[in-house]
Structure formats: structure tokens, C-alpha cells
Amino acid sequence: MRILSGIQPSGKIHLGNYFGMMKPALELQKIGEAFLFIADYHALTTVTDPAFLRAAIKDVAVDYLACGLDTEKTVFYRQSDVPEVQELAWLLSNITPMGLLERCHSFKDKTAKGIAANHGLFAYPVLMAADILIMQTNTVPVGRDQKQHVEVTRDIAIKFNNQYGEVFTIPAPSIRDEVAVVPGLDGQKMSKSYNNTIEIYGDPKQMEKKIMSIVTDSKTVEDPKDPETCNVFALYKLFAGDEQRRDMEERYRKGGMGYGQAKKELAEMFDAYFTPFRQKREELLRHPDYVDEVLRKGAEKAREEACKTMRLARRAVGLE
Numbered sequence: 495m496r497i498l499s500g501i502q503p504s505g506k507i508h509l510g511n512y513f514g515m516m517k518p519a520l521e522l523q524k525i526g527e528a529f530l531f532i533a534d535y536h537a538l539t540t541v542t543d544p545a546f547l548r549a550a551i552k553d554v555a556v557d558y559l560a561c562g563l564d565t566e567k568t569v570f571y572r573q574s575d576v577p578e579v580q581e582l583a584w585l586l587s588n589i590t591p592m593g594l595l596e597r598c599h600s601f602k603d604k605t606a607k608g609i610a611a612n613h614g615l616f617a618y619p620v621l622m623a624a625d626i627l628i629m630q631t632n633t634v635p636v637g638r639d640q641k642q643h644v645e646v647t648r649d650i651a652i653k654f655n656n657q658y659g660e661v662f663t664i665p666a667p668s669i670r671d672e673v674a675v676v677p678g679l680d681g682q683k684m685s686k687s688y689n690n691t692i693e694i695y696g697d698p699k700q701m702e703k704k705i706m707s708i709v710t711d712s713k714t715v716e717d718p719k720d721p722e723t724c725n726v727f728a729l730y731k732l733f734a735g736d737e738q739r740r741d742m743e744e745r746y747r748k749g750g751m752g753y754g755q756a757k758k759e760l761a762e763m764f765d766a767y768f769t770p771f772r773q774k775r776e777e778l779l780r781h782p783d784y785v786d787e788v789l790r791k792g793a794e795k796a797r798e799e800a801c802k803t804m805r806l807a808r809r810a811v812g813l814e
Contacts, residue, residue, distance in 0.1 A: 508691035510684030
């Protein structure tokens with residue numbers, strides 16, 4: 495089974511990235527052939543500062559490795575180091591119906607939030623399809639909010655195969671419902687675009703301050719509370735074991751515990767969980783040549799697979 499995931503270098507890695515995509519992908523690498531890429535082409539839809547982008551690409555590479563990426567089991571590469579992806583995106587663009595892209599939620603959501611509408615943002619699902627299909631991917635770990643993009647990829651692949659013959663593997667999404675959407679500080683989906691994130695490698699004191707600012711309702715300490723509608727509890731259960739989760743649920747429903755106490759316990763669990771990762775990250779920052787070499791080797795392997803697919807695709811459409 496071949497597994498593929500990607501993440502944009504458009505800011506610091508946050509809890510939504512980690513629990514929604516990174517952790518599931520790292521777990522799946524134990525049972526399949528994993529391809530993980532830094533989606534720097536995708537980042538250009540929102541990042542316009544070249545210096546920021548260069549730094550963010552390096553940060554993401556170090557972040558992945560610090561989180562436990564096994565480079566013996568995983569092909570780790572930069573999207574822009576595999577130019578065949580862009581070539582395939584053009585081939586796919588010529589069989590992708592406009593209506594399919596117009597129905598995509600991501601474009602509507604981002605423009606509604608004030609992000610400028612451009613062709614890159616609109617055609618984002620086609621480039622994502624190229625990322626997935628060029629590696630002949632079987633499984634794509636995504637949050638539920640990204641499931642539609644995998645469905646679009648499936649539609650595009652099926653249309654291409656029907657028109658030109660069997661070229662692409664039809665991928666399937668892999669979704670973990672309990673962490674499909676991680677809430678941000680304001681209760682919306684945690685996203686750099688919404689400026690509501692908790693960065694996993696951020697300064698511990700600043701991250702604690704962010705956690706203490708999570709939006710809650712106006713219930714008093716004495717009031718019983720519903721854990722199922724609480725942003726703090728939604729984040730707490732990502733870290734907690736079954737016994738800890740049940741204990742917190744009971745204290746919520748019983749009353750007598752304020753949101754401030756729940757936030758404090760969440761902050762403690764957050765710090766304990768990510769401290770080893772932060773230490774590993776500091777070590778990697780002292781060896782930048784190692785990180786560069788990992789990406790170089792990953793790009794070689796990724797291009798080898800991409801070229802195999804492109805030979806099939808070019809021949810299928812008549813370019814060879």
C-alpha cells in the first residue's frame with residue numbers, strides 16, 4: 495500500500511497539522527510505503543514573501559524529522575524538486591470540468607475569509623490531484639474537511655482513465671474521525687489562514703498563554719459543562735488517555751471545575767507531549783547538511799516514481 499501526504503510551508507506547524515495529518519501519516523508509514531512532501535508550490539497561493547517561504551520550507555523539513563519521520567521507510571521530498579508534478583497538473587487540467595472545481599469548498603471558504611481569488615487558489619485541487627496520482631497513491635490521510643479534494647482526485651483519475659486508458663491508481667482517503675478537524679483558539683478549524691493556531695514548536699510560555707486564551711462559553715466554575723461542545727476538551731482529548739478523558743468528562747458534567755483549570759491541564763499535557771520533539775528539533779538545527787541530504791535523496795526517489803507515471807501519461811495522451 496502506497497501512502498501520500500503533504501503539508502504547506504506557509505507558517506509554523508500547529509496542532510491541527512500534527513493531529514490532523516502528520517501523526518496519522520507517521521503511523522501509516524509503519525504499515526505501508528509512505529511518500530511525504532513539502533507542498534511549496536501550493537504555498538504560493540497564499541505566501542508572497544520569498545524570504546519567508548525559503549525559511550518556512552527549511553522549518554517544515556526539520557519539523558517533520560523531529561516528529562519521528564523514518565527516512566528509511568518514507569520518501570520525504572519538496573514538491574518543487576519534482577517538476578513532473580506540474581507537467582501532470584497540466585495534462586489533468588485539460589480533462590477536469592470547470593463545474594467540478596467550482597463546487598470545491600476550500601476555494602469558497604478561503605475567498606470568504608478574504609483571501610484573494612486567483613487561478614492558483616481555484617486550481618489547487620488539480621495540483622493536489624497531480625501530487626497524488628503521479629505517485630500512484632493508494633491512500634491519502636486527510637482531515638474530513640479535505641476529503642472532498644481526494645474525491646475530486648478520484649473523479650479526475652477516473653475521467654482520465656476512461657478517456658485514455660488505465661494509467662492512474664484510484665486513491666482513497668484515510669480519515670480518523672476523532673481528529674478530523676482540530677479546533678483553533680476561536681473554535682473554528684485550526685488554520686494559519688485564520689490566525690488561531692497553537693504551534694507545536696512555539697515558545698512554551700507563549701503557547702501556554704495561547705491555550706489560556708481559548709474561547710469558551712460563559713458558564714461559571716460551579717455550573718455543569720458539556721465536554722462535547724467545549725473547544726478546550728476537544729484539544730485535551732487529543733493528548734489524554736481513556737482514563738484521563740473519562741475523568742475530565744466527569745468533572746465537566748459534575749460542575750465545580752472552571753475552564754481555567756481545564757486549560758491549565760491542557761497546557762501541561764501539551765508541554766509534556768512536545769518537549770521531546772522540541773529537543774530533537776534543536777539537535778537537527780545544528781546539522782542543516784543532514785536535513786538537506788534527506789531532501790535530496792527523497793527527491794531522487796520521488797522523481798524516479800514520477801517519471802514512470804509520466805511516461806505512461808504522455809504516451810496515453812499522444813505526447814510520445
